Amino acid sequence: MHFTLTTHWTITLLTLLISTPVQEPPKSTRTVKENVLTSTEKPALQLKFDKAFKYVGTQSFILYGVAQAEQHFFVDADEKNQIRRFYWVQFEGYLPDNKNTYRYQSKTKAKLGPLEFFADAGPRNMKAKSRPDSDSAKGQAFLASKGYKLIGDDVMTQRLVHLVDEKKRDELMIIYLENLAPLKLTAADLSPGGKAADQWPGIAEKLLQRSLQGMELMKE
DSSP states (O other): OOOOHHHHHHHHHHHHHEEESSOOOOOOOOEEEEEEEEEESSEEEEEEOOOEEEEEEEEEEEEEEEEEEEEEEEEETTOOEEEEEEEEEEEEOOTTTTOOOOOOOOOOOETTTTEEEEEEEEEEESSOOTTTSSSSHHHHHHHHHTTTEOOOOOEEEEEEEEEEEEEEEEEEEEEEEEEEEGOOOHHHHHHHTTTTTGGHHHHHHHHHHHHTTTTTEEEE
16 A cells, blocks of 8 residues: 655654654673673672683573573683583573562582572483473574584583572573583483493582582672
């Protein structure tokens, strides 16, 4: 349909365009400088990562339509950008249009400075199917966009989760990942029923220790 704006409507339209304020994107409350990730809220802290890890960037998105997520990645990779291990730091909080809360069942706890985290770990084959809209899938896609890939598909991960306050609607999640190739084991070997399943408790304990040793909580 073709139509012509009258002078009246032209003036009205111009008035609306001029008077309507331009909405700017929210300013970031987190920055990274010299391997120190600084957050001014939810929670306010400074995390310093070992110099063996290189900061490769950040991305933000709405997760599953219910939460705001912000990811930061620090990787230890070879000259071909093949990742040996990495830290994936995620600040996440439910949107105000829902009443959801975070619930974790892990009996294992860990402390980084004064902060307490739920801690759980497990072996994983990265070719296993996962939701394409998951935070893990988005993280893998982000690293791939930066030219990075894992050395192998079999890995072990340590997840650390800190709930920001008693409302349990905001969390800090840190995932530490290591390739299993140096142990000459696969995720299937370490899974229940696998040929090396009895070794997992000892391996998991050392994995937790390494995950904590590679970063330092400088201040809240």
